Amino acid sequence: MNQSNLSLLSGCILRKATSADKWSIRLMVFSAKLDPTQLNWQQFWVIECDCNLVACGQLRNFSGAQELGSLVVASTWRGRGLGTLLTQHLINTATQPLYLECLGERLAQFYSRFGFVPISFEDLPQFPKTSGLSTLKSKFRFSQLAKKLLRVPVVFMEHRGNS
Template sequence: MNQSNLSLPSGCMLRKATSADQWSIRLLVFSAKLDPTQLNWQQFWVIECDAYGGQSLRNLVACGQLRNFSGTQELGSLVVASAWRGRGLGTLLTQHLINTATQPLYLECLGERLAQFYSRFGFVAISFEDLPQFPRTRGKSSLKEKFRFSELAKRWLRVPVVFMEHRGNL
């Protein structure tokens, strides 16, 4: 997918998160009702925008992280503040995270609408059984261990979880 025609709105910037961002990141993730565990600000990228047309007040309006697992990475905690949706920020941030990934990339999302969003970037739905099972290394758990709870929720509670693997831009 060619994202070169997309750019950040005026007054916005994409940057690596800092320790000062950790509470704003938590608030964005909580507001979207996403998994609040494993929020490690060091793994996040954020988009920050002017609050009031060029004044010095800046707000974190989007965030996303690449979680590191044994042999894989997970694109997770991708949130755009509701007032900033529809401006391409989620697309820009997703493409940036894909470009930044250094290992095979996976994600889990809720529902078909989000799965369709991610499929535009070359993610394809896979079964839980198709997730890689790397052994723990240097204290890093496997992605399959992390997704196990979601698989149980999907199977027993009918939660519409979709596991996806990045296979390049299709």
């Protein structure tokens, strides 16, 4: 994926989230049935169209890694490339090895377009904790338990570069 090929729709802007976006972000994530924990608005980027928040996503910081998470595009705005643009922007913004977890093969295929590859839970990094940051593996442990016990179709993925 090359970001130069992507452009926002007329009337839309990509920007860092502000404190005024906090409740809109929470509502979008909650309505998409995504993990409602660790929603730190300071880590979010948003797409605003005609003064409405229509997409959001965050880069969560962990010890030695980052997670692309909480990526949501409002249902009425899907299919217009906003998720693609926001995903590529978050990848370009990442400063550490990047991981994500998603539900199902359809989302795994979406992320594979950006150079993410499926990995096992055992292959997730287990960096030592630093400066109060938890490890990515400890955050994904609950998802691994749900995958094993409840057969939830969780896919763990690592970014290995654009194909």
